[in-house]
Amino acid sequence: MQKITYLENPVYIESFAAVGGLEESRGPLGGSFDLIDKKDLFGMKTWERAEGEMGRLALNIALKKLSVSPDELNVLVAGDLQNQCVASSGGLFSFGIPFLGLYGACSTCTEGLLILASMLTSSKTYTRGACVTSSHNCAAERQFRTPIEYGGQRTPTAQWTATAAGAFVLSKSPSDIAISAFMPGKIIDGYTKDQSNMGAAMALSAFDTVSSFFSENDPEDYDLILTGDLGEVGSRILRDMLCEKGGAPGKKLASIHNDCGLMLYDRSFQDAHSGASGCGCSASVMASHILPLVRRGEIRRMLLLSTGALMSTSSVCQGENILGVAPLIRIEHMPRG
């Protein structure tokens, strides 16, 4: 049974950082990233290592902002898009923090924050933990589609996997950004086999999660419903479904919806087609742009639903449908004093 967990004692997002590459620097949020490498390599020899290094740098910066050492973290949850999530394990193992690996495709940022909130709440001995997620355009293209050197033509529904990472430090000590509720999403059939149309594949799962959540919550209490990477195509499907099936509350939800995949790039001159995607998309948009707005109280209460398309090259080649999943967390501004 689909149940929402409301945390009596919320957990707090103490610190966060975003790291990105060339395209991310050219987009509207470029100036808000903590670190940019326009070569997309972050000093590494391979795109795959570069992705892990982005995660390491993001966590390092988030810890520095807080003047906290890795030793003071009780648990680290992380995931990425590479086969067997090797970017996360390879990039983060040098911290020596107890580690739990996740795979939620592009939904991993929300999934990780959800699981970390649960870990901190369930454990009396844990005081602080971190969540890191990353993606790299060149690593993802050659793993899921074709190496970028081939110069393959992309369809208009295709999205651009972000070269970015986000890191978040969570704690039980009160600060100005709280995670106050969470709800994992059901896996929903996307009814498509087109790996260049992830937005459509994931829109139904986002609709399912939003609908479930607002069956017992009032849309008027929320400033923002933020999905991870539905892009132009998926966002339009989600909003249409909310308006058509949700009555007046649905129209309100559609009006406060936005998508990280539509925020990261300026599609008027960047070749992002339907928008940004990837584990690093929602993580870096949250850490660069959204959480500062929550901290300042410009967003008082919001939902984050990173959306994941569950597929592999094998499952696509074997003719399976692409499945979607959309876990949810509620984030609130907590006025100080």
Place this chain on the structure above:
Amino acid sequence: MQKITYLENPVYIESFAAVGGLEESRGPLGGSFDLIDKKDLFGMKTWERAEGEMGRLALNIALKKLSVSPDELNVLVAGDLQNQCVASSGGLFSFGIPFLGLYGACSTCTEGLLILASMLTSSKTYTRGACVTSSHNCAAERQFRTPIEYGGQRTPTAQWTATAAGAFVLSKSPSDIAISAFMPGKIIDGYTKDQSNMGAAMALSAFDTVSSFFSENDPEDYDLILTGDLGEVGSRILRDMLCEKGGAPGKKLASIHNDCGLMLYDRSFQDAHSGASGCGCSASVMASHILPLVRRGEIRRMLLLSTGALMSTSSVCQGENILGVAPLIRIEHMPRG
């Protein structure tokens, strides 16, 4: 900082089931499996689909034993060895249970039980959840090494990925098997690049986790330290390290150590080389053999540490070391009445 979480209110393993293939049926635990398909296909057309179907069947049987419907589960955590964990998502999505995907390589069974125990503890509204993990020999061989049709020669340190799945239903309602503590493991460099010697790559992480746990616990209170799939090579390394570095407590720990990878097959006539491995190994050995012993009180208190080797074909081809991780849960017999 490495901290153990002791659950004031333990969570309980209410029901469990193991599903396996031909080699599993020929091994010493074959008679204890709930379902066997000697064709290894479980009615599916591909090995990849067969793996997902094993997970589905295992959860179905575990629910049937309890006369509980999928609707009564609040959350499902699952993972497998396939790229992007498509066996779990594809096999389990029809249940319609809120889903969290994990990637911990062969450690996923313990990681899943740990995260599920945390989810149930942290949420007032959750009462029951399930954990499912699976692996399939033929799917794993063609993904990680070479398709079995090639008849590639295996080295003596190689292990045999189990064609098996295990499902576990956890609840807050007291029953006779409890999870009373957990501790995620650190990622530890295995100092090897040999993907046919996973046992050696994972032994150091198992040693790290066991040592940390017993820095504040007494070995005399435990009947069994069970690792997931160190096999012959990794188990010998772990025991040697415990004896050499751990003094008298270390020798005690080595004496109560066993490994699921050494239990699943009879290596005197099965071609398993160093032993069994895979997400399905520790899950099916627990669900077929070990948990019934705990239920009957023949094991009173034990630790389960499934061990994971964190690598991909890309990371191996790019010359990266294989990393290990070993999360831990404590399982106890709870006398009734």
